[in-house]
Amino acid sequence: MKDFEHLLEKAVADGVVIGAVVCAKGNVNYSNAFGNRAIRPKAEPMTQDTVFVLASMTKLMTSIAVLQLVERGIVAMDDDIAPLLPVLARQPILTGFKENGTPITKDRKGPITLRHLLTHSVGGSYEFSSGDISQWKKIQGTLGKPGTTVDEVFGHPLLYEPGESWSYGSASDWAGKVVEKLSGLSLEEYMKRHIWAPLGLENITFWPDTNPDMAKRLCSMSIRDTRSGKAVQSRKLIPMTPGAREAFGGQGAYATMGDYTEILNSLLTDDERLLKRETAATMFQPQLSGGPQKALDEAFSNPQWAVGYYPPGAYNWCLGGLLVEGKTEASWRKPGTMLWGGAINSAWFIDRATGVCGVFGSNLLPSADPQIEVLMTGFEEEIYKKAAKERPKTHL
Known part of the structure; x- marks a missing residue:
């Protein structure tokens, strides 16, 4: 060495x-x-x-925690876990902005699964890596502002229907909340x-x-x-x-x-x-x-x-x-x-x-x-x- x-x-x-x-x-x-x-x-x-x-x-530790719950039969990788994450579940899909800056959104149709979360294909992103999310947060007056909970920091629209694309972001933070909900800890x-x-x-x-x-x-x-x-x-x-x-x-x-x-x-x-x-x-x-x-x-x-x-x-x-x-x-x-x-x-x-x-x-x-x-x-x-x-x- x-x-x-x-x-x-x-x-x-x-x-x-x-x-x-x-x-x-x-x-x-x-x-x-x-x-x-x-x-x-x-x-x-x-x-x-x-x-x-x-x-x-x-993130690696959170993935291990999720897989332990799957291993114990508490949840399956492809179960719809949207009910466990109400703030994430009610987020629309952001498709763009009108000329006046108003966001254009549509409703999410499919489920949200642990597989989506662990593979970063759920539709989320960080504000620093997505111009659309940054623009949305700027309109909301929350750009760059810290939050105290996962819901506060990452409760923003998705960029696509879960499972249809890939974007690195907050998925593991949501997965951590699933671990808490299912384990009671x-x-x-x-x-x-x-x-x-x-x-x-x-x-x-x-x-x-x-x-x-x-x-x-x-x-x-x-x-x-x-x-x-x-x-x-x-x-x-x-x-x-x-x-x-x-x-x-x-x-x-x-x-x-x-x-x-x-x-x-x-x-x-x-x-x-x-x-x-x-x-x-x-x-x-x-x-x-x-x-x-x-x-x-x-x-x-x-x-x-x-x-x-x-x-x-x-x-x-x-x-x-x-x-x-x-x-x-x-x-x-x-x-x-x-x-x-x-x-x-x-x-x-x-x-x-x-x-x-x-x-x-x-x-x-x-x-x-x-x-x-x-x-x-x-x-x-x-x-x-x-x-x-x-x-x-x-x-x-």
Whole structure:
């Protein structure tokens, strides 16, 4: 790992990043911390117990929670769960705007299912990635305004009939509310009982402010200075869900990279502590075809919006994240690899064919920073090189 370590140490010295934590498990076991988690009012070294904002890396845990409920027979993937989400269910489909700016909408006709939510084909989007949603929220006077609940933040029209296209957005946040409705538990309590506790994890939460030990280990937020191009510490932590009064299953959790890697490793090794093998297998199956597949292909024809390295190739979306469905220019990734990232420039991957999983953790904005992408790619390539040298004892 010397080449990668030199790359990241130089990045810290050059101000590309203030600090980072990386972890890998499976046929390669590696973890390391670089730089600092804070540089003012005094320097605090980055350590393995540093707590990071997970942002959209939260989505994988919410997918696991949903699949656990399906596994127990509480709900089916294709049941109409609209009655559980009344605010989402009453949203019309936004088809455009009149010349005077009045929105043009039509009623939704089909069901809303968990499959739609986990594959981002329900019709929702983020305001920052949809001009139509931004325009609608501007008309409503809510553009850029934080909300305290999923209903408040994402209670806006759909862009298409569920199942007819694909758009990355708030679907996992709605899925988290389904978990709460069907389990009778808050999302925090559900995950604590059914995801974190089975793996012995104590460094993941939606509410770090209520845990003094975790709060003091939070990584500071850094931003890319537009003048110098260097990473500088933000004056304060920039929350993904400011003012939230409930857990957001698509973006609201915090964790150490080590604890998060244990979740990845459970899925990698099929240890059945989170999901039965047959259920886990479904998580890695491609879900999109037709219109949704076409929309995803278009989105990843220019993937500069997405955190991570997604060169040209064959992609799909599965029940846990982006799926490498065939060959890509990242030739080391095997088909069946599942991966995704979070807005603060962190990313994870699980490659069950190679037998490795890993996560790159940083806390830097803006999202999809090209300089961080180089470091992420360097980390991933080094893990695969090491996996190739160390003959795996078993094949998954």
